[in-house]
Structure formats: C-alpha cells, structure tokens
Amino acid sequence: MDETEIYTAMRHFADSWGLLAMTLFFVGALLFTLRPGAKASANEAKLIPLKED
Template sequence: MDYNLMRKFADSWGLLAMALFFIGCIAFALRPGSRRQADEAARIPLKDD
C-alpha cells in the first residue's frame, strides 16, 4: 500500500473510528448500574487481606 493512501485513510476514517471508540468507552463507563460494578472491582485486591 502507498503511504499517502494510508495517511488519507487515517486522517478521515481512522479519526472517526477513534472518536467513536472514545465516546463508546465514556458511555460504557457512565451507563446506569456501572457504579456498583466499579465498586466491586475496586474491592477485589483487598479481598484476601
């Protein structure tokens, strides 16, 4: 593949894909009910003490 073709793809669709992935991660973290799961995951390292 040509470098310029890959660069144009990254400038257009690559940026869009990364932005959608970022928005999806934020939505996943802020979804209803995620606080309880995050609190449980935060306590995992302390269970064996």
Template sequence: MNTAQYEALRQFADSWGLLYMMAIFVVVVLLIIRPGAKSLAQSAARIPLDDDFPLDRTDKR
C-alpha cells in the same frame, strides 16, 4: 512502500482513523455513565484488596 501508497494510507488513517477513535471514546464514556456502572467499578477497584488466596509465608521464593 512508494509515496503514493503512503499518502493514500495516511489520508485514510486521517479520516477514518479519527472516526474510529471517536467511536471507541463514545462507547467507553457510555459504558462508564450507564446505570449500574458505579457498583461494577467499585467491585473492580476492590479486586487487588480482596485476599481470596493468602500467601504461604513458608514459601521463600
């Protein structure tokens, strides 16, 4: 890749990449603070603690 292409891609990433990352940040924040998000977050936090499929203690893997 020559220097002109590198500089063009870097300038594009510096300008539009920043806007893209800012948009993702804003969307994530809005999803977190929206009404009803607390109950979904609490249920997602409990997933590792739910024991729907107990381990078979005879399995010696």
C-alpha cells in the same frame, strides 16, 4: 504503485476513517463508563485486592 502514492493513500485513510474510528471508540468507552449500574460494579471491583483467599 510508487511508495509515495501508497503513503499518501494510507495517510488520507488514517486522516478520515481512522479519526472516525477513534472518535467512535472514545464515545463508546465514555458511554460504557457512565452507564447506569456502573458505580456498583466499579465499587465491587475496587474491593477485589482486599478480599482474602
């Protein structure tokens, strides 16, 4: 295989499946952040630096 053919194949893969993977990751992160009960755990996490040992 020629180097340009490898580059072209990788480029096509990244343009299609890479974009799909990044979109699914973004949607998953968004759903994880906006899930029910996330506010309570976020409020607990923000107080961690203020806790004394």
